[in-house]
Amino acid sequence: MFILPTISTSFIVISAILVGIGWYQIVKGNREAHQKVMLWGAAFALAFFLIYASRTLFVGNTSFGGPDSLKLPYHLFLFFHITLATVAAVFGIVTLVLAFNKKFAKHRKIGRITAVIWLLTAPTGVVVYVMLYLMYPGGATKPVLDAILGT
Template sequence: MNDKIIFRLIAAVSVVVFVVVCILQAKLITFFPEGAIVPSWVYFLPKLNAILNGTCSILLLVSLYQIKKRNIQAHKAINIVTFILSSMFLVSYIIFHATGIKTTYGGEGLIRYIYYFILITHIILAAVVLPLVLLSFYSGLRMNVLRHRKLVRWSYPIWLYVTVTGVIVYVMISPFYTF
């Protein structure tokens, strides 16, 4: 496949994921009608997502360490695992939000503003980082080092921020889960 096709595919995947997440967040569509019984395993997904995000955060730091040591094979292997775990997160996230389960943050005062600041920046940057990660990943696999380095200057810190704040959001909202 040539680069043009890959770039179009990355753009299409990024737009589709963004639209699906927006629809699910707005609760415009749910896969379970009102009053339907949601399978019990679905309630574990937010915790799984936090575990996946936390693991990705650690792996991203280890990946940086490995590339600084010029251990390209370890760097590449770690990034493949991180990419797979992030993909699992995305699927899990979509499944959970497709159920229509709602949780409202109940903190008050300054902590409420902090929570929403973290949540909003997390959501915006998660949308921004997907095409950057896909392009970085593709460039790295193709060993296009110059392009990979240019992209990673942006994608790496954003991806790390998104994974870390994903865990923080979970820790902050989980006491308010009603399931």
């Protein structure tokens, strides 16, 4: 069963596309469209995170089901993806706070970094999804809560 990861991965892709459109809008000087599209981009990113976090808690994380020779490369890549996503989330919050406080010069500087990191995060997320669910059958799935409570 990988319906939830399919939905959450689609949300990352949609969010990245919206950030791309939002960037294009502000380069054209379209402030209102920029604000609207970026807020939708942030909403899809948040929706991704909520699905991912609740699945991690209640359903579990799926272990890599591919050959042993690919386990280390897969985990290194997964770590790279998680690091990018975490940095993007922190930068995203800072970017939004700067926008709402009308600190637009800083917003512009940080916003560019945020957008680039997010545009890199999305494709790495798709690669993780393809390796974990499409190239090989996913391995065992265990809820984090079970692991913590020992149930």
